[in-house]
Amino acid sequence: MSGEHVQGQFVDRGIEGVAAIAVAGLAGGIGFGAVLYAFGLLESVGILVGRPGLILGLSLVMAASVVGAFAYRLLGTLSPLEEDVTDPITGLTLGACFGLAVWVLGVALALPLWLRPLGWTPPVPYLHWQSLVALLVYGALIGPASPLAERYVRF
Known part of the structure; x- marks a missing residue:
């Protein structure tokens, strides 16, 4: 999860790798939050x-x-996509796909079930387009930010 791919071997970077993934997550979170704020949904x-x-x-x-950034990198290291996840260009596409998957599983399917005990009854699937846009932006940011942060975050 926190490392780099060198000649077919995973090299652990320790705290630098963890910090890099957290930085990528924060970068994606800024975009995610900005979109939610623009739609007037951040308070909700x-x-x-x-x-x-x-x-x-x-x-x-x-x-x-x-x-989410840790989940993205973990999925990348557990699959044949590791080299693609470590490339900023293909990371953009894979990140957007990750954002779409999070929206389908998290917002469309799980969120309505989570909100029922709180008195809200959205339909299943809950097709909330604003959160789709926000999660696509999030994914499109963490995809390239993850490998870039791993290259440049150093202590």
Whole structure:
């Protein structure tokens, strides 16, 4: 998860690799949050934990973005896509595909079930186009940001 591909071998970079993935997640989170804010939806993210609010919404978006970046890199290292995930150009496409997959699994399918105990009853599938745009932007940012951060984050 935190390393680089060198002559067919995975090289662990330790804390630098972890920091690089977190930086990529934060970069994606900025785009994700900006899109949600532009649509007027950032405050409503707090509803997921029962407390709407701008600061809580932004905090949840940034935390989820970092976790998502680790999931993106983990999926890349566990699959035959590792060399593609470590390239910024193909990372753009793979990241957008990751954003789409997160939207389908997370927003369209899981979110309606999560919100039912909180008194909200969106349909399943929940076709929320604004979150689709936000997650596509997120993926398109973490895809290239992940390998670039791994190249340039050094202590």
